[in-house]
Amino acid sequence: MTDTDLSLKDRLSREITGDVLFDSFNRGRYATDASFYQIVPAGVVVPRTIDEGLRALAIARDAGRKVTPRGGGTSQCGQTINDGIVIDLSKHLNKLISLDVENKTCVVEPGIVLDDLNRQLKKHGLWFPVDVSTASRATIGGMAGNNSCGGRSLRYGTMRDNTLSMDAALADGTLMHFGEVSRDLGQANDKSSALFRDMLALGSREAAEVADKFPKVQRxxxxxxxxxxxxxxxxxxxxxxxxxxxxxxxxxTRVELKLWPVIKNKVLGVCHFGSFYEAMDAAQHLVKLRPIAVELVDRTMIALGRDIAMFRPVIEATVKGDPDALLIVEFAEEDQPQNFQKLKQLSELMGDLGFDWNNDKRKWGGVVDVVEPAVQTAIADFRTSGLNVMMSMKQEGKPVSFVEDCAVPLPHLADYTDRLNKVFAKHGTRGTMYAHASEGCLHVRPVLNLKLEKDVKAMRAIAEEAFAMVREYKGSHSGEHGDGLVRSEFHESMFGPRIIADFREVKERFDPGHVLNPGKIVDPPKMDDRSLFRYTPGYAVRDFKTELDWSAYPGSGGGFQGAVEMCNNNGACRKLEGGVMCPSYRATRNEKDVTRGRANTLRLAISGQLGPDALSSDAMMDTMKLCVSCKACRHECPTGVDMAKMKIEVLSARRAKHGLSLRDRLVGFLPHYAPLFSKLAPLANWRNKSKLLRALFERVAGISAKRALPAWRRDVFDPQGEIFGPADGREVVLFGDTFNRTYERENLDAALQVLIAGGYRVHVPKPTGGGRPLCCGRTFLSAGLVDHARAELDRLVETYAPFAARGVPIVGLEPSCLLTLRDELLSLRSDETAKAVSAHALLFEEFLVREAATGHLSLPLKPIAEKAVVHGHCHQKSFGAFKPVEQALRLIPDLKVETIESSCCGMAGAFGYGSDTYDTSIEMAELSLLPAVRRAGANTLVIADGTSCRHQIKDGTERSAIHVARALAMSLSNQRPSSHI
Incomplete structure (x- = not known):
């Protein structure tokens, strides 16, 4: 850091209460957006108020620094990166300032996220319909800056069409209101009038040139x-x-928006085509039915979607045969019968165009009607994740954004895409295509490896040839995602030198000092300047030993590099509701604490951009500190970034460099000392009863004095080597994990009771070779002790292998433990024996539901309560194992099951016990889980399978949550729940 920047940092820190970040780790996290560029800023400011944001602007300007306002940081063209000061508006400046329901308008701060705004508007029957695919993290300020469009612009128009006014400050600090102004401004000399008068004069002067040069397409x-x-x-x-x-x-500083009534009814027609060209040619005809959207899904996206767990079900439900392309046509008239009529007309139109399910490949096709709202939502989630689905390719080459937003008139769309594919082939690559067929704007991405000079040259050539075609068709080279660093260079060839001079005049008149985000639109660098790339010519990652298997990915470090680089900064981890990812970001709203921020930090660290030993440094540990290893990113990140698994590598590197802390030892070695502490339960529990011991534990071991630790007990679950149930019953192994065995044996007792009642022959094997009870190694992994975890899993595999060999299910209760056998086990061992054990590992509910579905389970269950509210463990959700929890509970007669829409409970094993993470743990729980439990009636069952989840619920609400096994056991004995449950 230079003396000038040090002085700038000091002044910003004195005059601003928000975060002022000038360290290399934080600057690196803001050096990228969703483009392939990287520019490290001098510093980052996260203002608490608009006034602080304006103050930061003034201070940076005085210091001669550029300023780049930033929202979600999801721009695909490099708009939100620069080497000056980045001002992040997304954390605090995110309020709905006012709402006029009658006139359907609202005023918002620029950092409000679109989905968050629409959640607040929905109760008034309104929404803001510029529905970009990044709605869960895109801010209104960023959308305005980009003139975003969304999938339904056919009906609702673009951001520009729905922006009524804006309040903003010029670079010199002058505050102005931008809205409707008369063309006759007279001779007023105030700054606003003078600026507007000059702009309107430019518009009058250049009207003919604008009419001639600006493309006549909406996009x-x-x-x-x-x-x-x-x-x-x-x-x-x-x-x-x-x-x-x-x-x-x-x-x-403020944006006034036009609002629309929410869509009440809609239907989808999924049009199938045997050839991509035919799909593109059909688009111009389908729009005549006046749908609100026609979205493309190509063969590549279908194939990739089938490999992603969260999307596989909807593809199986809606894709018929082997199409080369789908066009998803959406109708949303207020009258649902009218929508059904349009679906009928759509099928008739496809027939008129010659498409038939019985044809051969040419003109093969038809329509699959989708009227179920849940399926429509699933399709929408898949469609809006198109970019990230494409980016999930586990290879060095990735679909690259640079010609993806070209828009051409619909009659030319088929010819344009056909010619474009030939351009890709000419340069030795292929392209992926998806998105807005209704507007002639497809997201087209050739697959390239921008670490290679030859592919960078191919990118340049493809861009020049593609943009030439767009001009030929009188289309637009920038149709939705803006200009930034990637397209601004080509404005002159698109618009001509006179319009470029006009652009420069506008910039000079507004910002003569070029303080605000220079290098975009006006005077840009070359789009293929590799010094600005995320992967510069000198980019390299050294080979290093990893503890886990990363062979599914390319790159150094046994593939660890490729896994880290799967993050393309799409920002899906920044969503604030829905799913689980990313719970720490939801609590803190810090870029450091989101999956994307961690992945960027890892990439910078392993490539040497953060200095030597960055991977094991204190700053890296601070980056990973609030990662609760929920594994939500593994399931919900569209590109499959598995931060929980990456964290194990970081913890291992840290341990190798710095050794273990006392807390690491207490957590990691729990399975080793648990048998002894159980025998000494009264003495071991003394810490919970003594304020002095609590304070001492906090000081020396970092365990929060505010938490009671799980109580030790002498009567642990320990029927090692015993077999229960009828001799002729179907066999099953019951895996007694450390937590339930040691602290809550009643859960294992209940599971045993249910399995015996179901007629099963239940094995509780004694470890081969004797010794301690079996363990999955989870606690060791959480401390970076991978070798110890491997040793524990070796014991488990050896013991369970004979059962797996003869097809006996291995059933467990604790999701984090049982699912270790389906996840980390295979990253530590790749032999067939380990794979067999993994394949037979089932959660208790998964096993019961499977058995019930095949007619093998019959339980004499009786009613016990009217209602149960259920919190799902993060790992259950990550592995698609939560639905069986609901299904198992519904085996209980007359029980209404309601799922709590929650992210991580916040306890997350040892995380919630840390003195330095306790507050964040509670913040996570208070986002949705604890309020939902408090709202539950006194006679409502509270269900949570996770040990940590149950403890968090008890600590936060004084309500006792129970495992599904206990609820089923109570139902067997017709035992009504006690008042404390």
């Missing part, structure tokens, strides 16, 4: 919106010159 977001300045009526909306300006003209 045109390139350059500045000079067409907003030309004479049309008596007034012009000056906000529209800011929309699409990518933060280069002004610093937005």
């Amino acid at each position: 045109r977001v390139g350059g500045y919106n000079l067409d907003a300045l030309v004479p049309r009526n008596a007034a012009n909306n000056m906000a529209h010159i800011l929309v699409g300006s990518e933060g280069t003209l002004a610093f937005t």
